[in-house]
Amino acid sequence: MNQKFKQLFNAAKNLGCRSESEVAAMIMKGYHIFVNFTTKFQKQVKCTDLRQEPVNGKIHDRKSMGEDVFWAIRGGSATSFGVILAWKIKLVRVPPIVTGFNIHKTLEEGATKLIHRWQHIAHELHEDLFIRIVAQNSGDKSKTFQATFEFLFLGRHDKLIQLMNESFPELGLQAKDCTEMSWIQSVLFFAGYNKEDPPELLLNRTTTYKSSFKAKSDFVKEPIPKTGLEGIWKMLLEEETLALLLMEPYGGRMNEISESEIPFPHRKGNLYNIQYLVK
Structure with missing residues (x-):
């Protein structure tokens, strides 16, 4: 294999x-x-x-x-x-340069408001732009909350900033937040490596992730209200171990594929997938 x-x-x-x-x-x-x-x-x-x-x-x-x-x-x-x-x-080709970045927000920095806004727009963003959210507690006794907005854009940062100013200005994306790289470097970047690392690292079948976890998913059709999000954050902070939500948008091409075309049916009508994970 x-x-x-x-x-x-x-x-x-x-x-x-x-x-x-x-x-x-x-x-x-x-x-x-x-x-x-x-x-x-x-x-x-x-x-x-x-x-x-x-x-x-x-x-x-x-x-x-x-x-x-x-x-x-x-x-x-x-x-x-x-x-x-x-x-x-x-296959089809991707641009020689793509842009990735992670933006971290706490509750005090307006994470709830930003996530609520994301629910309404993420599935309708430009076809070359992907934004997902990782919302988690700190996994320790400090009981802090952080939301990370993870981006990948098929193009350079100047076009990305223009699109973000039009569709999601609330996040306040700036050029200093962006990292331009090749497509394969972006895989290293989002896998936790440095983009300068050799891509052959991806061929290593020995996982560095050793801890166990439990997870399940839901498909969201209606945005969760702010009060609902606040209740979720409260539950995350009550956990005695690391707990997080992965929120990944649908829409775009996903909406164009019928539920019977391939065996995975969860496509049109879903705003995003939400995965609950506890380690």
Whole structure:
């Protein structure tokens, strides 16, 4: 598997996945991971064929297995049908320079108001702009709260600032907040590495994340009112361990794909996905 991933990595360095699991998620489901929200991202990876070996040892492609099985395999449970030997995927190019940044806000700095505003606009932002939120407690006895706005924009920072001033001026984005880099550097950046680190680090299958956690998700169709958000923050601060919410927008290309086109149905009508996680 590591050799297969190296081949995929070297052939498509602009894909931007952090691990084998994210490669599979993008190919099979077009799922809501960081790299494929906008129209360009969602069009970036499209599975057009595959080779699969079921239990009887006969190798099938899309034509011989039939459209129903091909559809089912793309639902994220390919191992239920056999071993996937190869994927055939269609890519599109991304710009040579993208912009990423993280902005941190506390409750005293207006995090609640900003998150409430984000709920109304994140799914309608420019197709090249992705903004998600990580809202968490400090995980210690100090019981502090912080919301991190994580951005990725397919382009340079000057265009990004212009778009943000038009769509989300409340956040106050400035040039000093932005980091310009290549697409593969952005993968390192958001995976917690330095953008100058060699991209081959992404081939390391030994995880540095050792602690266990419990998580579940919901799909949000209506914005949560400010009083509801304040109640959530109170619950986070009452936890005796690290607890966080991942809030990731839908909209864009996600709205253009019918719920029956691929097995992942949660698309049009959802504002964002919210994941609750406790470590």
